[in-house]
Amino acid sequence: MTFLWILVGLACLGLSAVVLGWLFRFPLVALTRGELRRAMRGAPLMASFGMLVILIYAAVALLAPVLAPYAEREVIGAQYLPWGEGHLLGTDNLGRDMLTRLIYGARNTVGIALATTALAFSIGALLGLWAAAVGGWVDTVLSRIVDALMAIPALIFSLLLLTIFGTSIINMILVIAAIDSTRVFRLSRSVAQGIVVMDYIEAARLRGETMWRLITREILPNAMAPLVAEFGLRFCFVFLMISSLSFLGLGIKPPTADWGSMVRENATLISYGDITPLLPAGAIALLTVAVNFVVDWQLHRASGLKD
Template sequence: MREAVRAGQAGGAPAADPTQQGALWRGLRRVLRHRGAMVGGTIVLALVLVALLAPVLSPYDPYKNDLARIARPPGPGHLLGTDELGRDMLTRLMYGARLSLLVGVTSVGLALVAGTAVGAVSGYLGGWLDLLTMRVIDIMLAFPSTLLAIAITAILGPSLTNAVVAVAIVNVPIYARLVRSSVLSIRELEYVEAARAAGMPTARVIWRHVLPGALAPLIVQSTMSIGSAILEVAGLSFLGLGAAPPAAEWGAMLSRAREFLQTAPWVVTFPGMAIMLAVLGFNLLGDGLRDLLDPRLRHRG
């Protein structure tokens, strides 16, 4: 065995590390065996593909009105029917997936960056800065997230962009506390103290030695938060504080279809089911990643 490895190295080809290959195979096997992760990943992948291929999958224009086909029930030509302005429901749902996924990922990305920075600096430096930061975080967490998002959007002005910013601000405390708790347990470890003793700048210590230890919980929280962000932005759009007509956004579609709840229930049912499916997919995927990334739960593999 040793001679084979030496021969491979002598020939210029790097020898494969069987330990790393075994770890990758075990990780892949755990993913394939975890039903929740597989179901959630399949739903999310399907939504992403539908969003990307919406122009190819549908022959209809999601914004073109057809007054001759107002509120037609599902049937041939319009598998999910038409809405209150004669637009194809399936087409608008597919384009709505593109918009909803975009706002979900954007709001979570903004919250992740801001919350990680706040939590890392607060937890690593400690002292009065940590005390002040955590009190502000506690005040923000004292308000219901939806109510706080409505207040922020009302201050900034009704628009989809401001709704995304509001949802991001509301979620910053979650990431800040999560990163801070990880930093507090990592900053006293020997390799971090060795980096400080070597004179490494504080920012570099946090980036290279502290934050990697908080990566697993951040991945899980971010995945689950995308579904919640989609739901929150849809709620703001439903209240008239998010996407404005004629945007094909699921919450806005629900808001405009309220008057047709009894006469054309499919106009309300399908956007609601799309929101439910997206939230379910990201929640299942996040639960699966949590079970797979938490060392205490790896008995499944």
Template sequence: MSVFVIIYFACLIASSCLAAYYEKRPTFLTLFSLTLISFVLGIVGGVPALRFVATAAGLLAFAAGISFAFREFIVIIAPANISKEVRTAPLTAAFGMFVIFTYAIAGIFAPWIAPYGESEVIASAFAMPDENMLLGADQLGRDMFSRIIYGARNTVGLALLATLAAFFMGAFAGLLAATKGGWFDQFMGRFADVIMSIPSLIFALLMLSIFGPQVTVIIVAVAIIYAPRVFRLTRAVAGNVVVMDYIEAAKLRGEKTWYLIRKEILPNSTAPLIAEFGLEFCFVFLLVAGLSFLGLGIQPPTADWGSMVRENATMISFGEITPLIPAAAIALLTVAVNFVVDWMLFRSSGLKE
């Protein structure tokens, strides 16, 4: 039995005993369950399996610590009403907010964070990582770390703009349809059904093939694809609001449609719409990355995570994980946004209760 195994199980058992002594039941169950799992994995897989479990547990503990510290930081600096809400947020939501904050900082300050330009050739093709290139070079000799930092600005920025366009179109149409009713509501509903019946990826590929892979075309195509989804939810939420008594009272006062939408309906529909915005961003983000992977998204030499995966995929055959880093960046942001959206749904809308 190696020293690592002895120290590993000693730490787990000691931590479990301390948690039981101080009556920290959830912590005790977690630690002792990890001890039992490690015991079984140690018998089956030996020391390598235990090292893997220890590394995974260490990463989870580190993420939990960062999430807790970031949540406390927001509680201290935020206004009182926001601090009260954030204080009750689970660690998963705090982790999601920390990841989103990190991506935002990387995207905004990319020229100052990245050591090289996004299209600057500084080494030979597929050069190995060194003290100057943390992640090595790509197929043209450009710094992978710098391109990933710039990709946070380009990929996430494009997805955010496309989501804003889709959300504005869909939400405005849904609120207007719920308020007007009648033939306009029926027409918008059937039109949304027609758009939703078209596969999103095929529609995007058709638009980009006809008009070319330009940023404006991508934004318009994505907005057309996802606006009907926002319309359906907005129409459903606003439809439950327009039948309320205070809406009827506002109509009897002679209030116009725009006043009803802006002052009465929209404030009472905010919670599910904000959650829907986060979900739509995830869908749009994955679609934009997928289009770039197919070569019809953001065009070279602009750094983009989807195209970086495609351009450096051959490195996987040589045991290099560099192409997986931009893919992991895409997956991490998607999971982080879903964590935050899940908490907002549970806290505000009550849809999960």
């Protein structure tokens, strides 16, 4: 019977996602023009739902001080208070409002993940495009260094480096960005190698274009579609990595609100049938799924395939 109720719940969630995606498509089409409008009109319902979820998360992160009923670190009552009128989702292990912590967690966890992904892409994409454009010993040396780094499991490598250099937010961003940039390097180099052999690249070389202009004006625009899709995937991996490190106690440090550490701090409630610790875990899962819906759509568009 429990399994049947789980199936019914999943079916209801799927139907709700389809309906919300269908409803959100109308304002998307109405507010866009030209090629973007045609793309939005042809977007799958799951991609529209993904964009809606991403928009909601972004709004919550930006408006956290306005939406949160209490201050991020304010203790409002006893530990593990049940859901009630004064604290809609109860309190955590220190008596802080769980709803407030969830809202601020969107700003902290998602914001740090976005900054880390942007840094990883800036490093990995530029080095990958440069290695493909220059070739020779530069390409060989960079590729072998990246191969060596990728041979080490990312989570274990992150734990090792954070243990050595400390677990501040800056160190965490730098460590995860450095590790994740190796994956971006491999993709950008692979894509660029198929571009640098084109005739227009040779023509640009003959015109005397500098390497920087060759990369930014000729190679990068033609490699943008797969890189944009990879950015979404990398964001998901970085987001999950930060949450995992926080759950293990080496990520975002208390009292800063973070979804990964919130699961660890309140995990004891699961033993009593309280689903409160599952709320930050669900927030992590929902954003990851939403981003993947949008990325799948972008990959489909970049491939040139038709439905």
